Amino acid sequence: MLFVLILLFFAGFLTGRFLRTDWIRKYRVLIFLTFLLLFALGVEIGSNNDVVSKLESILLSSFAVSSFAVLGSFIFAIIFERVSKK
């Protein structure tokens, strides 16, 4: 799957040079596709009884991971900024 994604990305990157690409932004194609993607992902989550029954603990774990990741990035970015300025 990873291989397919990287391949597709570079295929797009290379072919895009020879195409008109302004329609992607003009018609907000990526946002529309993201809605579709998230809806499909939601259907997958909602139809999985195991996930629905544990939703509370899932949200709690999610909050824990995201807040620690954000805090860590914040601290390291500040340290790197201070060190590189010296």
Add this chain to the structure above:
Amino acid sequence: MVLLLLSSVVAGVLAGRWTGLRLPDWSVNAVLYVIVFLVGVDLSKEKVRFDVIKKVLLSVVATVLGTYAGALALSFFSPMKRFEVLAVASGFGWYSLSAIIISNLHSAQLGAIAFFSNVMRELFAIVLTPVLSKYSRAAVVSIAGATSMDTLLGPISHYTDRETSLLAFAHGFIVTMLVPILVNLFLAFR
């Protein structure tokens, strides 16, 4: 925008829960492949200046190390397994991709955690960018993670300067490329 995106997930969850709607297994992947291809097409027209490369690499290292330092600290008192916390944190805010890879390769439950935690990272970034931009521009970019090249690029360029916007874009680009690699790496550790 984040609210709209969230509500499409909620709509999907409700539809899957109450209407018995079932989509074919390939549908999520098919949409994701189209998105990744089109992001590539879209980016082919961007020009990244290379004189900021040292700053960019430094900020990428800060983002990655900082995220893992936070995730590692959490893993000592979380009921989740260490590799699970690290794999979820490896989404760096790119919720759609990390959630799909993790639910494919691990479980729907960890995929759901990856989804929500990375959505929350994006929400944190949206809320914190106006507050922190005066204090540290590097911190604003690192907190945004992979989203510094798309969703957060607008807010970052609004609250900082052009140089930081360029940094944000290149940083997000590299972190985005790292997401599938690092998520796969940590899932291989189970």
